[in-house]
Amino acid sequence: MRQRKVKNLDMLLAACDAWAVKDPKTHKGSWRKLFADPSLPLYVEIGSGKGRFICEMARLHPDVNFLAVEGGAKINVRILQKAKDWNLSNLLVIMEYIEDARDFFAEGELDGIYLNFSDPWPKARNAKRRLTHRNKLAAYEACAADGAVLQFKTDNDALFAFSLDEIRSRGLLIRWVTRDLHHSPYAARNVETEYELKFSAKGKSINCLQAVLKR
Numbered sequence: 001m002r003q004r005k006v007k008n009l010d011m012l013l014a015a016c017d018a019w020a021v022k023d024p025k026t027h028k029g030s031w032r033k034l035f036a037d038p039s040l041p042l043y044v045e046i047g048s049g050k051g052r053f054i055c056e057m058a059r060l061h062p063d064v065n066f067l068a069v070e071g072g073a074k075i076n077v078r079i080l081q082k083a084k085d086w087n088l089s090n091l092l093v094i095m096e097y098i099e100d101a102r103d104f105f106a107e108g109e110l111d112g113i114y115l116n117f118s119d120p121w122p123k124a125r126n127a128k129r130r131l132t133h134r135n136k137l138a139a140y141e142a143c144a145a146d147g148a149v150l151q152f153k154t155d156n157d158a159l160f161a162f163s164l165d166e167i168r169s170r171g172l173l174i175r176w177v178t179r180d181l182h183h184s185p186y187a188a189r190n191v192e193t194e195y196e197l198k199f200s201a202k203g204k205s206i207n208c209l210q211a212v213l214k215r
């Protein structure tokens, strides 16, 4: 994602301090305690961009706690800004890249993971960097509570095909798949991301799937 200069970055970060998690790895196993209501389920989006999706999800679902994860400095501050403007008490932001989910989350800690328009890493030699690579899936599975779901959407047909193969290679149950999310039964509950708005405006259909990480 293109990173524009953010005016008064330090001031902005200070104003939104309450939503930014410091030293995120130290919260492994105790994430729920950081939220106003620790009894709620915990969902994570890895690669939140400017946070349109995760902030809207937090607003629509006050009965769920959400973690936005975005490593891009200057982008992740946009998530903080939205969380503050909307005074979201069920959203926190991890301002780091997550390479291995097990470094950040304990066994069974997550109720769901969203991957939206993840970077495609098109060259074969970079396949292991894709967020749906089988090694990453194995890490998500280790952090998943019983019944936890993985939801993935992308405009990129090759990445989607790759991801389906990887998910099958892990033996995960695929609950549903659509190649045209906006004209599917799942459209009504769909919350669009920044990239989704951009690509669907160009006429690109959106692929989406939901799989169960732990049964």
Ligand SMILES: C[S@@+](CC[C@H](N)C(=O)[O-])C[C@H]1O[C@@H](n2cnc3c(N)ncnc32)[C@H](O)[C@@H]1O
Pocket: 001, 046, 047, 048, 049, 050, 069, 070, 071, 072, 075, 096, 097, 098, 099, 116, 117, 118, 119, 193, 194, 195, 196
């Ligand atoms: C193509 S953008 C999509 C942003 C947003 N999800 C959307 O749909 O509009 C992918 C984003 O994921 C972030 N990202 C990629 N790998 C990541 C990782 N391992 N941990 C955290 N963020 C990551 C990038 O910095 C980038 O902002």
